[in-house]
Amino acid sequence: MRMRHFLLLAVLGLCALPALACRMTMAFEQWPPYLYRDAQGRYTGLDLELLHAIFKEARCTLLTVPELPTARRQLLFQKGELDLLPAASDTSERHAYARFSVSYRDETVGIFGKAGTHAVQRHVGSFGQLARGTATLLAPKVGWYGADYAAARPALEKAGRLNAFGSFRQGILMLDAGRADLLLGDVLAVRHEARLQGVPLTALPFLALRAPVHLMLNARTTSAADLARLNTAITHLEQRGVLAAIRARYEAP
Template sequence: MLRRRDACLLPLALAGAWAWGDDGKLPLRIGWSDYPPFQRPGPSGSPQGLDVELLELLAVAAGERLQWLRRPWARQMADAAQGELDLIPSATPTPERLSFAEFTQPYRNERVALLGLAGTAPLHRLAELKGRPVKIGFIRGVAFPVAVRRELEDPELQRLLQPLYANDLTLSALRGHRVDYVIDDPATLLLRAAREPGQALEVVLELAVSPVHLLVSKRVLEARPDLLARLNQGLQRARHQAEWGQVLARYPGL
């Protein structure tokens, strides 16, 4: 649990109520989307979830404030490139993203898997789908781990890929038979499926477990060149606090 002082600060941060702080620093604008259990709307509309809790601990340890701004995932990257967002959680480095951002040390791991409707035959590798009349959905704007990206560069697999334009479309696309498979973090997709009536889903093929980072826009680093180091130092301090382990314990299996 958060210390009493930090718990008092958290609702203000999530509501985006901070302007200039006592130290003269603006809050850091951080994007979020409906991505349970990592980010999701709380009862008041403010975000909650694993990423929110961990990154609030990191921010307090770094002496920073966060202003959470809801954005579709694909839009967050453009906003960070243009300087309209300072931070993006749950991010994977890619050459394209490194042109407009830098990345903190990883703060958690995530799984990447191929999922289908319950009863879908399991696979041993993605290459088994080549030549089949199937579609593989993925969220537009996501970046997969290097090993998965390399496999998907195969032209025969490229022809099967179907971009989806929001996190919440993966489930409806599968159940509506607009795609046959989805590549996603199984934790979020299976959670959605359990909460919404309809056919169950299952993991067809585990693809990777990879670290995710906090993306830091180069626009904010121009004004605050020490920020990346401050965030990394805050992460190291937060990891050694009892609250960090307590947060992770509230999300078993992640």
């Protein structure tokens, strides 16, 4: 009887303790304006601000490790040495090793030309229409930029109308030098780099891609409860307009 009484008290005591706070580790990778170092060498950016707000609301701790290249981050994540990757697309293949939060922002891909040039044609309303024209295009070497671009890419390459760039800094320099008429890329990243270089741009009046992105959690090192806490935090912050206010500061032209 005395042992049963002790066990009951122990269970009641554990239930009375506060839930253990979730802790997740991610590695930095510079991707202005989502995550980068400012003039003082401090990390900042849209995704970092959104993450801090979400983790604070969820009462979780976000731990960070030094910068890693993309391939290395992906490898460590799949090996269970990183818990979190931001700005991830939810794909069926990744469900074998990851779980995904609700969306916390969209990614958008647009097409830009130098302001005032003939290549920026306001009447062009689709990627297919653009591909049937004569304008030359700069596009990133790697990454997914929408089904319309993927469908048009072989014909653009065959016609010699497509050139690739490695970084958006390089892409803006090439556009400014007249290496092509137009540039394809992430809307915020292109605008951020163009402002840094002082190159005025005009966007074509359509998006090549708009898609939600998510926080990708390691299925081995995080729990369903961790995911639920982050999802609840994102939902509450969206309802209060907190995340929208952060996004708006970066999305302003």
